Amino acid sequence: MPSKRTARIGALTVAALCSTVSTVALTSPAAADTIRIHDIQGTTRTSPLVGRQVTGVEGIVTGVRTYGSSRGFWMQDTRADDSPATSEGIFVFTSSTPKVSVGDAVTVSGTVGEFVPGGTSSGNQSVTQLSRPTVTVVSSGNDVPAATVIDAASVPKAYTPAGDTAANGSVNGLTLDPAAYALDYYESLEGMNVQVSDARVVTASNSFTELWVTVKPRENASKRGGTVYGSYTSQNTGRLKIQSLGSAADFPTADVGDVLKGATAGPLDYNQFGGYTLVADKLGTLEQGGLERETTRKQARGELAVATYNVENLDPSDTTFAAHAAAIVNHLRSPDIVALEEIQDNNGATNDGTVAADQTVGKLIDAIAAAGGPTYDWRSIDPVDLADGGQPGGNIRQVFLFNPERVSFTDRAGGDATTAAGVTKAYGKARLTVSPGRVDPANAAWTDSRKPLVGEFSFRGESVFVIANHFASKGGDQALHSQFQPPARSSEAQRHLQATAVNTFVKEILAKQRNANVIALGDINDFEFSDTAKLLEDGGVLWSAVKSLPKSERYSYVYQGNAQVLDQILVSPSIRRSCAFTYDSVHINAEFHDQISDHDPSVLRFRP
The missing domain is CATH 3.60.10.10 (Endonuclease/exonuclease/phosphatase)
Known part of the structure; x- marks a missing residue:
């Protein structure tokens, strides 16, 4: 199985499988009968084509990762199917620095794989990807597919279905129901360009250029702007990790209760340090909430x-x-x-x-x-x-x-x-x-x-x-x-x-x-x-x-x-x-x- 990446720059790294990448400019479109991204993604968490070689997969490049051990790019199909369960985006693992740019129309041939961040023993979900790719640039400067808006209305209240008892409790083989479960909803957008707006920070930024926001500001809210975890069955579905796809210097220094005003957009990834992650190439403007450190009262003489x-x-x-x-x-x-x-x-x-x-x-x-x-x-x-x-x-x-x-x-x-x-x-x-x-x-x-x-x-x-x-x-x-x-x-x-x-x-x-x-x-x-x-x-x-x-x-x-x-x-x-x-x-x-x-x-x- 090809290795993909780690969520933390300079932290835990995953050895990447070497791949051969070639980039050729063409002037004619790909054949009309090629396999499309939603065919690869399928209606469950794992691809129905895993392990197969596919050719001529079309997409528009929506994000490029040039750092770490998981270099590659995301691409998205502009010809969506009618199924809400199938994602139109996918990550292409190139190993070396990709020779494509956002807005390039490409066709990709490669091997369909499922990468498990943190390894199979972690119990994490897998990421559907293409590896050992041959990448062909068809044209450049194209509009990127419009970002799917993730908000309080779109994310279901229920967090996840129960796992299949016949599969040791795994949800991997279950047909996605993105209208019913938050994890299914996020999985149905895996690899796609997504967006949150005016999102409140619920975990402060750290040295790995990541923070957490909520798209459900009223969900189990604390008085100080956070989201309280109060039971094993109330996992807080509005939580979403934000990580920078660009320069670490551009990432905001944020505390709980701050807000990323405006749009924060980029491909939706999944990693071992938090699961579904919006890898932002566009960050909202930080609006500080003014959170102050608390001071308790002094004990009385007899206390x-x-x-x-x-x-x-x-x-x-x-x-x-x-x-x-x-x-x-x-x-x-x-x-x-x-x-x-x-x-x-x-x-x-x-x-x-x-x-x-x-x-x-x-x-x-x-x-x-x-x-x-x-x-x-x-x-x-x-x-x-x-x-x-x-x-x-x-x-x-x-x-x-x-x-x-x-x-x-x-x-x-x-x-x-x-x-x-x-x-x-x-x-x-x-x-x-x-x-x-x-x-x-x-x-x-x-x-x-x-x-x-x-x-x-x-x-x-x-x-x-x-x-x-x-x-x-x-x-x-x-x-x-x-x-x-x-x-x-x-x-x-x-x-x-x-x-x-x-x-x-x-x-x-x-x-x-x-x-x-x-x-x-x-x-x-x-x-x-x-x-x-x-x-x-x-x-x-x-x-x-x-x-x-x-x-x-x-x-x-x-x-x-x-x-x-x-x-x-x-x-x-x-x-x-x-x-x-x-x-x-x-x-x-x-x-x-x-x-x-x-x-x-x-x-x-x-x-x-």
């Missing part, structure tokens, strides 16, 4: 403020310490306890056996003090080298920062990377056997993953147990746009085991003291409606406080146009029943192109 913040592989060589410090001091208002995720060891990704992170943490503490915040103290446990996953050599771990002027840490010796924290009872109160400690670190649930850090704190004479988590990532899950529907979420099996282990530990605390103040927080890497969250909450011992927010405000991460919850703070019944807690997901990163982390922090305030 304990506990936060979680994924600082994205922070190590001493990073240049973001001052920015993280400003975020903690100015936007989080210096919480009493901050659980940090992704603190790396003292030399970051250098893989030399170093596991200590005192320099990383010390540099952040100094930066916070310099920003006008408190001089935090800290507790953590160094992991066993290379045992906790993450960037090889980085040895990421969770760390507690705490303000000693407001809260004290109860130290109990003996905690290390392999010793499990236990729970005892003294004077009618639960207490940890080691503090700081780790939750069940020998459990297979934590293989190649971060072990939970648990600590016992005291605030105004009341004990508070805090468990800092960083569950296994979603790596390996099939995408929402997968050919398999519903897509498989293989990574959640480990998170389910992890959630069960944490839930069991919380039950041990509450068995010793029913009204204990327990908080489990961190980068859970799963949604508030997920089975992972349900397992954490099992038996009513925990409850995810993000559910206290309106649905339009429940998110800490933005991925492929969906604002979603990955970071959570879960509380025990004594905290939830007090009715005196407040929860805030503080949006300072995920919606912005100049983010210092891909996660937003969250803060819980309550009166123990």
